[in-house]
Amino acid sequence: MALRWSGAHLPPDQxxxxxxxxxxAAFIAVAATFVRAIWFTPLERIQGPAxxxxxxxAPAAWVAFLAFGLVAIASGIYLWLRDERLDRFAESSAxxxxxxxxxxxxxxxxxxxxxxGTWWTWDARLTLTLFLWFIYVGYLxxxxxxxxxAVRARYSAVLGILGALLIPFIxxxxxxxxxxxxxxxxxxxxxxxxxxxxxxxxxxxFASFTLLYVALLRARYLLAEERDRLQDSVA
Amino acid sequence: MPPDTISAALAIARKDLAIEFRTRTxxxxxxxxxxLAIVIFYFAWDPTAIPALDLAPGVLWVxxxxxxxxxxxxxxxxxxxxxxxxxxxxxPVSRQAIYLGKGLANLLFVLAVQAIALPAVVLFYNxxxxxxxxxxxxxxVLAAIGLVAIGTLFxxxxxxxxxxxxxxxMLSLPFFVPIVMPAAxxxxxxxxxxxxxxAAAWLKVLLAFDIVFVAACALAFPYTxxx
Amino acid sequence: xxxxxAGYYYAAYVVAAVVYVMYAVSIWVxxxxx
Numbered sequence: 224m225a226l227r228w229s230g231a232h233l234p235p236d237q238x239x240x241x242x243x244x245x246x247x248a249a250f251i252a253v254a255a256t257f258v259r260a261i262w263f264t265p266l267e268r269i270q271g272p273a274x275x276x277x278x279x280x281a282p283a284a285w286v287a288f289l290a291f292g293l294v295a296i297a298s299g300i301y302l303w304l305r306d307e308r309l310d311r312f313a314e315s316s317a318x319x320x321x322x323x324x325x326x327x328x329x330x331x332x333x334x335x336x337x338x339x340g341t342w343w344t345w346d347a348r349l350t351l352t353l354f355l356w357f358i359y360v361g362y363l364x365x366x367x368x369x370x371x372x373a374v375r376a377r378y379s380a381v382l383g384i385l386g387a388l389l390i391p392f393i394x395x396x397x398x399x400x401x402x403x404x405x406x407x408x409x410x411x412x413x414x415x416x417x418x419x420x421x422x423x424x425x426x427x428x429f430a431s432f433t434l435l436y437v438a439l440l441r442a443r444y445l446l447a448e449e450r451d452r453l454q455d456s457v458a
Numbered sequence: 459m460p461p462d463t464i465s466a467a468l469a470i471a472r473k474d475l476a477i478e479f480r481t482r483t484x485x486x487x488x489x490x491x492x493x494l495a496i497v498i499f500y501f502a503w504d505p506t507a508i509p510a511l512d513l514a515p516g517v518l519w520v521x522x523x524x525x526x527x528x529x530x531x532x533x534x535x536x537x538x539x540x541x542x543x544x545x546x547x548x549x550p551v552s553r554q555a556i557y558l559g560k561g562l563a564n565l566l567f568v569l570a571v572q573a574i575a576l577p578a579v580v581l582f583y584n585x586x587x588x589x590x591x592x593x594x595x596x597x598x599v600l601a602a603i604g605l606v607a608i609g610t611l612f613x614x615x616x617x618x619x620x621x622x623x624x625x626x627x628m629l630s631l632p633f634f635v636p637i638v639m640p641a642a643x644x645x646x647x648x649x650x651x652x653x654x655x656x657a658a659a660w661l662k663v664l665l666a667f668d669i670v671f672v673a674a675c676a677l678a679f680p681y682t683x684x685x
Numbered sequence: 686x687x688x689x690x691a692g693y694y695y696a697a698y699v700v701a702a703v704v705y706v707m708y709a710v711s712i713w714v715x716x717x718x719x
Contacts, residue, residue, distance in 0.1 A: 302681060354632050354635070357631070357632045358632055360628075361625075361628050361629045361632065364621065364624075364625065364628060365615070365616075365619060365625055365629065368619035368620045368621040368625060369618065369619050369620075370620075374618060377681050377682065377684065378615050378618075378619075378682065380681070381611075381615070381678045381681055381682060382615075382629065384674075384678070385611075385633070385671075385674060385675075385678065386632075388670060388671070388674055389632060389633055389636070392636035392663075392666075392667055392670075393632075393635065393636055395636070395663060396635065396636045396639050396640060396663060399640075399659065399660070399663065400639060400643065403643065
């Protein structure tokens with residue numbers, strides 16, 4: 224299984240399954256951001272080198288919630304228009320979203336442990352992200368357990384919308400819980416104001432991660448489209 | 459709400475409860491689970507380090523949640539045999555009536571379990587009975603409504619999948635958290651004899667959740683049993 | 686005195702890179718297999 228840059232030499236039905244320019248651009252952008260973050264961004268004096276995890280953690284969190292928001296919107300419009308493409312979009316955004324959410328949940332503790340002394344704090348943001356992950360996983364497991372495409376699309380749409388409704392309630396509950404049982408001061412996730420160099424790195428990270436989301440979303444969507452087309456041709 | 463929807467819902471609720479009453483399997487399983495949880499939770503902790511009273515709210519709400527799931531599982535499970543659901547769908551009842559009827563049956567099931575589990579916890583965990591109990595009962599009812607609203611909807615979805623018994627708890631539990639957390643926190647505060655005003659904030663969250671999700675689930679339900 | 690916690694951030698960057706690359710590869714593999 225040799226890795227080729229384009230599918231031009233492949234037979235027509237395989238020609239399109241190549242690594243497309245968008246994905247290449249996205250991965251280069253993310254790699255460049257990593258390089259800049261590691262070697263060309265100053266260290267933060269108080270948190271030390273571990274602070275650099277923030278350049279992955281925050282942009283990944285942004286994408287995770289963006290992806291979920293889009294799942295919810297696509298779900299709503301699907302129930303209205305019943306266009307299969309919306310269901311495929313939701314499916315793709317959910318799968319890419321769970322990947323980014325996983326990155327948030329792994330980098331979060333890796334950042335929390337050295338900087339605040341514990342792997343996990345049940346603060347509003349982390350807990351919300353954890354629940355996002357649960358909803359995503361439930362969504363994908365449910366999709367995997369339903370064979371009928373129309374039923375699967377409807378169920379997914381219902382879950383997508385209800386999940387979006389749930390998010391503010393989780394946030395509210397955890398916020399109230401934390402107000403009642405506050406974390407020790409040292410663990411308050413305060414975001415330090417970033418000087419120019421660091422801010423630029425962060426912004427580049429947000430941009431490159433968003434580009435990566437779009438590239439992966441597109442690739443995943445094409446997978447879903449090809450699968451459905453195959454199923455239609457066999458039926 | 460048109461009167462025929464309500465009477466149809468009541469008829470469906472009566473049917474579901476009659477079926478359950480005949481065998482009582484889900485109800486008895488819930489009771490057994492409740493007793494098991496009460497015993498295990500007590501002996502799993504060091505009673506000198508953690509007074510039983512502190513454990514009580516947690517135990518109570520674990521019992522309510524998981525017994526609720528036991529009951530919810532059978533809510534649409536009973537319609538699977540001989541495709542009974544088709545009969546229900548062909549009958550001249552609105553989809554809303556089906557949701558309300560099954561929801562009502564599930565609610566009565568959960569309330570029945572609560573009615574037994576709550577005194578049991580009071581008994582075994584030496585919970586002092588005080589004025590706050592009326593509020594605890596109100597919390598229990600509000601929470602039951604929320605659990606049932608979510609569970610009835612997800613039960614109708616899960617039953618049509620290959621992983622029904624995994625999916626119902628898997629999908630429901632994230633949604634149960636904004637119910638169980640306020641309920642348990644408020645119960646804990648009331649059982650510890652704190653003023654009702656403290657629990658009031660949690661009650662408001664519960665009420666808001668119930669309003670939003672009963673409406674949302676009732677609206678979503680027809681989409682899950684389309685033909 | 687800056688804390689010596691670089692190990693954590695190496696781990697984080699490696700994990701992130703691995704996760705993203707493996708996911709992209711998984712899409713590619715699934716498309717080829719279809």
